[in-house]
Amino acid sequence: MSHAHATTLHGAPPLKMGLPIPNSKLGVWLFLGTEIMFFTAFIGTYIVLRLGSPDWPHDPNVTHIRIWAGGTNTFVLLASSYLVVVAHESMVARNIPRAKRYLLGTFALACVFLGIKAYEYYGKWDHDILPGHIAEDDNQAMTKTLGDFDKLLNRQYALYVPDSEASRLADKRTAIDAKTKNASPEERKKIDALKALDKEYLALRAQHQELKLQLVPLSEKLEALKKNPEFAALLGGLEAHHPIKYGNIFASTYFLMTGFHALHVIVGMILFAIPLWIITLDHRWTDYVENCGLYWHFVDLVWIFLFPLIYII
Amino acid sequence: MTEAHATPAHHDSHAPHHVWYFGVFGALCILTLISVACDLFHIEGKVIHGINIVVAVLVLSVATAKALFVMTYFMHLKFEGRWKFLLLSPTIILAIGLPLALLPDVGVHYYPTDIPQNSAKVTERSHTQLETTSESPH
Numbered sequence: 001m002s003h004a005h006a007t008t009l010h011g012a013p014p015l016k017m018g019l020p021i022p023n024s025k026l027g028v029w030l031f032l033g034t035e036i037m038f039f040t041a042f043i044g045t046y047i048v049l050r051l052g053s054p055d056w057p058h059d060p061n062v063t064h065i066r067i068w069a070g071g072t073n074t075f076v077l078l079a080s081s082y083l084v085v086v087a088h089e090s091m092v093a094r095n096i097p098r099a100k101r102y103l104l105g106t107f108a109l110a111c112v113f114l115g116i117k118a119y120e121y122y123g124k125w126d127h128d129i130l131p132g133h134i135a136e137d138d139n140q141a142m143t144k145t146l147g148d149f150d151k152l153l154n155r156q157y158a159l160y161v162p163d164s165e166a167s168r169l170a171d172k173r174t175a176i177d178a179k180t181k182n183a184s185p186e187e188r189k190k191i192d193a194l195k196a197l198d199k200e201y202l203a204l205r206a207q208h209q210e211l212k213l214q215l216v217p218l219s220e221k222l223e224a225l226k227k228n229p230e231f232a233a234l235l236g237g238l239e240a241h242h243p244i245k246y247g248n249i250f251a252s253t254y255f256l257m258t259g260f261h262a263l264h265v266i267v268g269m270i271l272f273a274i275p276l277w278i279i280t281l282d283h284r285w286t287d288y289v290e291n292c293g294l295y296w297h298f299v300d301l302v303w304i305f306l307f308p309l310i311y312i313i
Numbered sequence: 314m315t316e317a318h319a320t321p322a323h324h325d326s327h328a329p330h331h332v333w334y335f336g337v338f339g340a341l342c343i344l345t346l347i348s349v350a351c352d353l354f355h356i357e358g359k360v361i362h363g364i365n366i367v368v369a370v371l372v373l374s375v376a377t378a379k380a381l382f383v384m385t386y387f388m389h390l391k392f393e394g395r396w397k398f399l400l401l402s403p404t405i406i407l408a409i410g411l412p413l414a415l416l417p418d419v420g421v422h423y424y425p426t427d428i429p430q431n432s433a434k435v436t437e438r439s440h441t442q443l444e445t446t447s448e449s450p451h
Contacts, residue, residue, distance in 0.1 A: 019396045029397075033404040037411075044412035052419045054362050055430070071349045075342060082338040085387045089334070137433030243435045297387045304379045307345075308372035312352045313364055 028291045032298050039302050042260065046253045046309065055245040058313075062244055064123045070311035073116050074303060080109035081300040084293040091286040099289065100281055103272050106296065110269045117262050124251070131255060134247030138215040141241040142208055145218060149201050152238050156194050173198065193230045200225060215242070257306055264299045271295065337386045344379045348372050
């Protein structure tokens with residue numbers, strides 16, 4: 001303490017150990033340093049895997065990657081970054097109500113970002129573009145298609161033989177005659193159609209097990225069955241799957257990168273919710289807003305690279 | 314640490330920088346539109362492993378420019394001391410080093426890899442199938 005006073009007496013600025021920034025800001029920058037490596041591990045791996053996989057799926061009709069969604073989210077994050085920087089500027093100017101308005105805008109834009117991301121994830125879920133779910137060759141595509149056929153028949157049989165009595169399709173087949181003894185003529189017609197469709201399925205499955213089934217004939221057979229008025233109502237929604245080479249590694253890297261990014265967005269929203277709703281915001285929180293802003297700009301930076309890598313290249 | 318020690322640091326941190334933030338935001342939006350245009354308009358270029366090299370270089374350059382804008386102005390690195398180089402250099406070197414280290418083995422190799430995808434039978438989708446799939450809004 002006396003040393004500090006002595007230096008001040010000689011007119012020189014007081015000595016200070018360490019960097020000329022608040023400790024909290026130094027902590028945030030050190031954290032961001034680790035975050036750079038965290039995300040680069042994923043992004044770097046994605047780039048390397050992509051370069052090493054000659055038939056990587058990039059057709060948007062196959063991957064269901066929509067540039068409008070990624071582009072809109074880029075604008076949303078850029079706008080939120082702008083709002084957070086002006087919120088900090090307002091804090092420095094001690095205009096707390098204005099800072100709060102900008103922080104609220106940032107929070108709202110983060111919600112929009114997650115909403116669009118959720119819509120994109122729903123699309124992937126709907127088309128089963130999920131890690132470990134994608135057929136990568138003809139044989140896997142046929143197995144998956146016949147698996148769907150099995151599930152569809154199981155649901156149809158469940159109308160007559162409840163799952164509580166028989167959960168497997170084979171058990172339902174055995175039980176259906178006893179359960180539908182007193183069926184009306186109209187219902188009998190439906191049951192006969194279901195049994196006939198089941199026979200078609202069993203024939204296809206036998207061919208597949210004997211390795212005599214091919215993907216194109218299977219697709220054509222399904223189309224023909226769907227055109228048959230007897231089966232059309234029963235087969236609603238059944239589509240033949242097609243192989244997507246490297247589809248699983250694509251889905252894994254896509255969900256890993258965008259998922260961790262979305263988690264960071266959620267953490268950012270919690271950080272912004274604190275000055276908005278939990279504490280009373282005043283000028284003492286200027287450093288906090290600046291540090292949260294640094295974190296938020298980093299989240300924006302990650303997306304700036306994810307957007308071209310995933311949606312364009 | 315006394316108040317006298319802490320104050321100068323805080324003054325540096327919150328000093329007014331006179332940056333036209335809206336202008337920076339506008340520049341970032343224009344750069345994003347350039348990226349989107351690269352995808353929407355057909356650009357001729359050498360294609361390696363399904364990647365159009367011209368488009369890849371263009372959009373990654375635009376992304377780097379955007380990142381520099383954000384770091385320089387929004388994150389105030391332009392106004393920070395030289396500590397920024399000390400703190401960020403190791404992580405950036407490691408970040409660039411990782412893909413470069415993996416690239417020769419996984420990304421660019423002269424030998425054929427023994428992976429199931431290389432020997433699997435894959436029937437290409439027909440155009441009608443693609444059209445049917447693209448009807449979906451997702």
